[in-house]
Structures are given as C-alpha cells and as structure tokens.
Amino acid sequence: MYVVVKCLRCHNLVLGNTRYRTRACPHCGHRMVLRGMRALGRTDSSREAVALIQALKRKEAPES
Numbered sequence: 438m439y440v441v442v443k444c445l446r447c448h449n450l451v452l453g454n455t456r457y458r459t460r461a462c463p464h465c466g467h468r469m470v471l472r473g474m475r476a477l478g479r480t481d482s483s484r485e486a487v488a489l490i491q492a493l494k495r496k497e498a499p500e501s
C-alpha cells in the first residue's frame with residue numbers, strides 16, 4: 438500500500454510504500470519512519486497515489 442505523508446523537515450509531500458519501514462524524502466533526504474506518521478492519503482495503486490499527491494498539492498497551493 439502507498440501512503441502520502443508530509444516531510445517533517447521540508448514539508449513537501451512524499452509518497453511512501455508501507456512495504457518499507459522508512460522513506461527518505463526525495464527533496465531534502467530526511468528519513469522518516471512511515472508507521473509513526475500521519476498519512477494524508479492511502480491507496481493501493483501507484484497510479485492512484487500519483488493522482489492523490491497531485492490533488493493534495495493543488496489543495497495546498499491553489500493556482501490563482
């Protein structure tokens with residue numbers, strides 16, 4: 438399963454896979470323990486995960 442979490446250091450959205458215990462942020466390299474984090478979204482497919490992360494980004498930074 439995929440989870441979308443927010444990086445604690447740089448606050449970018451990061452896509453993690455629950456198969457792995459930790460995930461390094463691709464933006465700043467900060468390593469997060471997925472289990473201890475609040476998931477903004479969960480999905481079973483990588484395609485849905487990408488769509489979800491894009492939707493969350495749009496919500497956070499609406500284009501005006």
Ligand SMILES: [Zn+2]
Binds near residue numbers: 446448449467
């Ligand atoms: Zn980061």
